[in-house]
Amino acid sequence: MSLETAVLIRILFTTVVLYITGWIVYCRYFHPLRAIPGPFLASISRSWIVYKTMAADMEHTQRALHKKHGYLVRIAPNEVSCSDPEAIKTIYGVKRLFRKTDFYNAWAPPNNGYVGHFLTRDEKVHSERRRIVNNVYSMSSVLESEEAVNSCSQLLCEIMSEFARQKKEVDLGLWINMYAFDVLGELFYGKMFGFMRDRTDFGGYMKAIDSLLPAFTIGGTLPSYLTKLYLLSTILFSPSVRGALGAIKHIEIASKNAVQKRKQELEEKEDGKHDMLRKMLEISSEKGSKIHFSHEDIYVESHSSLFAGADTTAAAINSILYYLMLNPVAYEKLTAEIDASVISGDLSIPASYAEAIKLPYLKACINEGMRLYPSVGLTMPRLVPAGGASISGHYFAEGCRIGINPAVVHYDKRVYGEDADRFNPDRWIHAPDGCDIPRMDRTMIQFGAGPRTCIGKNISLSEIYKLVPHLVRLFHFRLADPSTGWKTKDYWFNKQTGINIYMEERIFH
Numbered sequence: 001m002s003l004e005t006a007v008l009i010r011i012l013f014t015t016v017v018l019y020i021t022g023w024i025v026y027c028r029y030f031h032p033l034r035a036i037p038g039p040f041l042a043s044i045s046r047s048w049i050v051y052k053t054m055a056a057d058m059e060h061t062q063r064a065l066h067k068k069h070g071y072l073v074r075i076a077p078n079e080v081s082c083s084d085p086e087a088i089k090t091i092y093g094v095k096r097l098f099r100k101t102d103f104y105n106a107w108a109p110p111n112n113g114y115v116g117h118f119l120t121r122d123e124k125v126h127s128e129r130r131r132i133v134n135n136v137y138s139m140s141s142v143l144e145s146e147e148a149v150n151s152c153s154q155l156l157c158e159i160m161s162e163f164a165r166q167k168k169e170v171d172l173g174l175w176i177n178m179y180a181f182d183v184l185g186e187l188f189y190g191k192m193f194g195f196m197r198d199r200t201d202f203g204g205y206m207k208a209i210d211s212l213l214p215a216f217t218i219g220g221t222l223p224s225y226l227t228k229l230y231l232l233s234t235i236l237f238s239p240s241v242r243g244a245l246g247a248i249k250h251i252e253i254a255s256k257n258a259v260q261k262r263k264q265e266l267e268e269k270e271d272g273k274h275d276m277l278r279k280m281l282e283i284s285s286e287k288g289s290k291i292h293f294s295h296e297d298i299y300v301e302s303h304s305s306l307f308a309g310a311d312t313t314a315a316a317i318n319s320i321l322y323y324l325m326l327n328p329v330a331y332e333k334l335t336a337e338i339d340a341s342v343i344s345g346d347l348s349i350p351a352s353y354a355e356a357i358k359l360p361y362l363k364a365c366i367n368e369g370m371r372l373y374p375s376v377g378l379t380m381p382r383l384v385p386a387g388g389a390s391i392s393g394h395y396f397a398e399g400c401r402i403g404i405n406p407a408v409v410h411y412d413k414r415v416y417g418e419d420a421d422r423f424n425p426d427r428w429i430h431a432p433d434g435c436d437i438p439r440m441d442r443t444m445i446q447f448g449a450g451p452r453t454c455i456g457k458n459i460s461l462s463e464i465y466k467l468v469p470h471l472v473r474l475f476h477f478r479l480a481d482p483s484t485g486w487k488t489k490d491y492w493f494n495k496q497t498g499i500n501i502y503m504e505e506r507i508f509h
C-alpha cells in the first residue's frame with residue numbers, strides 16, 4: 001500500500017470516528033429530545049427501532065419501556081413513543097394537524113395518482129378525497145348490505161357445523177380471516193371472493209399480505225434514505241415478496257375487472273344490490289369529472305380496503321373469541337345473555353346489527369377484546385407541526401416524530417383500573433374504582449383517532465357485532481390446548497396464529 005493511500009485511509013477513518021462521536025454527543029447532550037428517557041441505542045440510532053420492529057413484538061417492548069420510564073420514551077434519535085391518554089387529542093385531533101410521517105411512504109405503490117386514504121400524507125388532499133366517499137362507509141350505508149354479510153356468516157356456520165360433527169381440530173384464525181375477506185368481497189363487489197366456498201387462500205391474498213407486511217413495516221421504520229433500497233433488495237432477493245407482489249397485482253386486476261363488470265351489470269339491469277362499488281360508480285358517473293373521482297380512484301379504494309380491512313377485522317374477532325375461551329366465566333355470562341335475548345325475541349340469528357349493539361355484555365366483551373389486543377400494534381407516527389407542541393409536560397419542536405401505540409395506551413391502569421392487563425369485560429359495565437367509562441372509551445384508539453380514523457370502522461363493527469353472537473349462539477368453542485396460547489406477529493397489523501380449537505354444536509330443545 002502506498003504512503004498516500006495509507007494517509008487517505010487514516011484521514012477517512014478519523015473523519016468517520018469524529019462524525020460518529022460528534023453525532024453521539026449531539027444526540028445525548030444537545031438534541032431537543034435529549035431529556036426523554038429510553039434505550040441508549042435508540043437515542044443515537046434508528047437501528048434499535050428497526051431491530052425491535054423486526055422482532056415483531058414491539059407492543060411488549062414498548063409496554064415494558066413505558067412501565068419503566070413513564071409516558072414518554074425515546075425510541076429513535078428523533079422519535080418518541082407516547083402513552084399519555086391525554087395526548088391522544090393533541091397528536092391525532094383536529095385542532096392542529098400532526099401529519100403522518102414518512103413511515104407510510106414505504107407502503108405506497110409507485111403511483112402518480114391518489115395513493116389511498118391510509119397512505120396519503122397531505123392532509124388537505126386527504127380530507128378532500130375522503131369527503132367524496134365518506135358516506136359510502138357510513139353505518140347506514142354499510143347496513144344496506146346486511147343481508148350480504150348474513151350470507152357470509154351463514155356459510156361460515158355451515159362449515160363450522162361440519163367441523164363440529166367431524167370433531168375436527170380447526171384453525172379458527174384461518175377461517176375468520178377467510179370470512180373477513182369474503183365479507184369485503186360481498187360489500188365491495190356484490191359477491192364473495194370464494195375463500196370459504198373453495199376453502200382456499202383465494203388468489204394467494206392472505207399469503208401475499210403476510211409476506212408484504214414485514215417488508216413494508218421494516219421499510220417504513222428504516223431511515224428514509226434506505227427505505228427504497230431495502231424494498232428493492234427484498235424484491236430482488238425474497239421470492240416470497242416477489243410472489244406477494246404478483247398476488248397484489250392480481251388483486252388490482254381483479255378490482256379493475258370487477259369495476260368494469262359491475263358498471264356493465266348496472267347498465268343492463270337493476271339488481272337491487274347496494275354494494276359499495278355501485279355507490280362509488282354512482283358518485284363517479286354523477287359528478288366524477290367535477291370532483292376528479294375516476295374509475296382509477298375506485299380501484300384504489302377497493303383494493304386498498306382489502307389490504308387494510310381483512311386482517312384487522314379478523315384479528316379483532318379472533319381476540320374476542322380467544323379471550324372468551326380463556327375466561328369461562330365471561331364466556332358463560334355472554335352465552336346466557338345471548339340465549340336470553342334469542343328466547344325473548346330481542347335477538348335474531350343471524351343477528352342484526354341494530355339488535356346486537358343493544359346487548360350490554362356483548363358490547364363489553366367486544367370492547368375488552370379490542371382493548372387488550374388492538375389489531376394495530378405499533379405507534380401511529382406523526383410529525384409535530386410548525387410552532388411545536390407541548391405534550392405530557394415536554395415541549396416538542398416542529399418536525400419531531402411522535403406517536404401512540406394502541407397496544408400500550410389501552411393498558412393504562414389509571415384509565416382501565418389495576419387489572420388493566422386482564423380480560424375483564426365487567427369493567428365496561430361498572431367502571432373500576434377511580435375510572436370512568438367515557439374516559440375509557442376516549443382512550444380506545446384501536447381504530448385510530450381524529451381525521452385519520454379508520455374509514456372501515458363501521459364495516460368491521462358490523463361484522464364483529466353480527467358474527468360473535470351468531471357463533472356463540474350456535475357453537476361452543478374450546479381451545480385445543482389452552483396451555484400453548486396463540487402466537488402473534490406485530491408487523492403493524494398484529495396477527496395471531498395457532499388458535500386451534502374444537503367446537504360442538506349447541507343443542508336447543
Ligand code: HEM
Pocket residue numbers: 117118119130304305306308309310312313314316374375376380381445446447448449451452453454455456457459460
Ligand atoms: C377491526 C378492524 C380494523 C381496525 C382495528 C382498523 C384499524 C385502523 C387504524 C388504527 C387506522 C389508523 C391508522 C393510522 O392513523 O395510521 C386505520 C385507518 C384506515 N383503515 Fe382501518 N381498521 C380496521 C378495519 C378496516 C376496514 C374493514 C377497512 C376498509 C374497508 C379499513 C380501511 C382503513 C383505511 C382506508 C384507513 C385510512 C383512513 C384515513 O387515513 O383516512 N380498515 N384503520
